[in-house]
Amino acid sequence: MRFVDEYRGGEDASKLLDAIRSSVTRPWVIMELCGGQTHTLIKAGIDRMLPDEITLVHGPGCPVCVTPMRLLDQAIAIARRPEVIFTSFGDMLRVPGSAADLLEVKSEGGDVRIVYSPLDAVKIAEANPDKQVVFFAVGFETTAPANAMAVWRAERAGVENFSVLCSHVLVPPAMEAILGAPDHRVQGFLAAGHVCTVMGYWEYEPIAERHRIPVIVTGFEPLDLIQGTYMAVAALEEGRHEVENQYSRSVTRDGNIAAQKLMTEVFEITDRDWRGIGVIPDSGYALRERFVAFDAGLRFDVADIEAHDSGECIAGKIMQGIERPSACPAFGTRCTPERPLGAPMVSAEGACAAYYQYGRS
Amino acid sequence: MSDETRPGLAAGLACPIPISDYPTVQMSHGGGGRLSQMLIDDMFVAAFDNPVLAQLHDGAILDLAAGRLAFSTDSFVVHPLFFPGGDIGSLAVHGTVNDVAMCGARPIAISAGFIIEEGLPMEDLWRIVQSMRDAADQAGVPVVTGDTKVVDRGKGDGIYINTTGIGVIDDGIEISPRRARPGDLVLLSGAIAAHGIAIMSVREGLEFETTLETDSAALHELTAAMLERAGRNVHVLRDPTRGGVASTLNEIAAQAGVGIRIDEAPIPIDEEVRGACEILGFDPLYVANEGKCIAIVARESADEVLQAMRDQPLGARAAIVGEVVEEHPGKVFLRSRIGGLRVVDMLSGEQLPRIC
């Protein structure tokens, strides 16, 4: 496959790894923000190939993991309703709410369907006019253009039985929150290449400047991640703290203007609760006034739902890079993918699931 | 009613049960009475048509040489019932023929038990039965006995099929996971992940414009060729069905108490299947196969077994993909294309399409 295979070659990887090894002179802590990047790093065994001086910590780049439990409980309540077809990306189905998960609702007879694209959810709504079709609109900025388009099209086409349960989160505020924590140890960032494909990377320039920390916009293939790490190490060794673009085949400084335009039309910035971290101001999207009729959180009577979080899950510390999954006392014992205590153990991209599956101790 | 007046016996492809009278399967088709008999005679017996079945005893009587017998059962609950390249019927035949073949046996006969949900369109049942007949004929393994029950609407998923198979293991063959030894090589018969992707691709919301077909096939001729070439040096045979190659290798490693190390690079996969896995976020190693075979073979015989596989139509892309090692007993490791090493763990639950 073009633009995939070329970035998975062993010989090229070795060259870059050698270059990293010969340039590093002291320990560095680098955070990669995106769950997809965590997944590649561990699945390709890259974290084991890097020199010991480099510590990779995994950030909260898993929108599934940071979706607040309350929202999950609302989703479950809505999905249980007989008149509802509840549609979602596959990632959300096994994330634990207070008492259940969406997969259980499905096995109990709820009409819960996995969709590949939010537009498929709108199609389902058009095909089932006597049902309420709800879409679980989860994601970072990467997914926002798609979710925005779904709502926009539903409005245009008059698909009134469609609504979205919105849990969009933004990266730059999360980065600020991590860098604002007193015990953070992050010295460099690998920024999420597909988030930046949509948003550009100009938002990171003030962050890099203010916190004096290099930010390398990085792709998702093994070679991308190794090169991103190489660029981060080079910047750290040379004392530079700019934003650099490793993923230039997809990312430009301004990003995708057309996508941003529709996102701004449909969404407005709002405060968001991040599971395990807490409320970060101006860190998420909500539907604008014009589209508020499509808000499932308002259409269904779920405002009173309160979540009951298990005390044991340290997802917050893990997602801020303060702890490794293996440091959690419940890791692999009371918390496993079969019986997860929190989201990072369930989501395919969650740091804990990745560690568990790929055998890190 | 005499035979001449009933539309019945299927020489052609028309459904033998008059659709206008019985467009769907009814409770009484499973009740043991006249309608039941009609379904059995006119559909099942007519389609599977063989001398043993024609005896119409409660069970089949087979005349086999004394020796070791392989005996395997499997139930098929796949949904949707029809998918590109196959259906629950052909799957049921292939699946049990393969289970018997993976014991190192020559499959002799299979049984077919049907649990049909009231309301299943008769045309669908006929399609499935024909598909089973074709699969059985092609494999040379007859359906010699069976059973039919009908359950209330809502209590089944259209149809469930159980097939049980029996086979004969020749002398000089010894297949058992416990025979896997450090130094053995791991062989794979061909391109992976086709079946699981074919099933996914017809689930609502995940359709592709391209048709991706299952690899469902009977593997007994392939295994026979391998065993003929290397006999006792074929230590383990397994078909990586649910859970994919990764799960099967983990099972073998655990049962044998050995470590297994595989390389990502030589594992064959069709470009299109890989493209589909990339889009859905699936790891092909965990996706089901229904026409592939893993063999663990003594090192000195590996090359000739590989050649024997490649000489067979179902083994044209066979490859050596790894080895059995002393280290990390019970665990499977993979060397990625990029050169990194990682554990290949058992999957917990089904792989679901992801965005993340």
Add this chain to the structure above:
Amino acid sequence: MCLGVPGKVVEIRTDALGMNMGKVSFGGVVKEVCLAYTSDVQIGEYVIVHVGFAISTIDEEEAGKVFELLRQMGELEELDVPQIET
């Protein structure tokens, strides 16, 4: 957040709402993709697709730069004086 897969645009059309839609091939498997956010894309070009939407057109020249860097590294290696092993 970011399963984005590169694919080749094989068909482009406009739908009833005036939106750019198309078909993208991923190693031969073709899927319907919304091209509204890459309205300048041509048939034969590659896009990154996330949840059924093309979010960028791949800049082939930029894509080559990773390998340009590697090639330069390779050349530098050849110029290095071999280390004496201790």
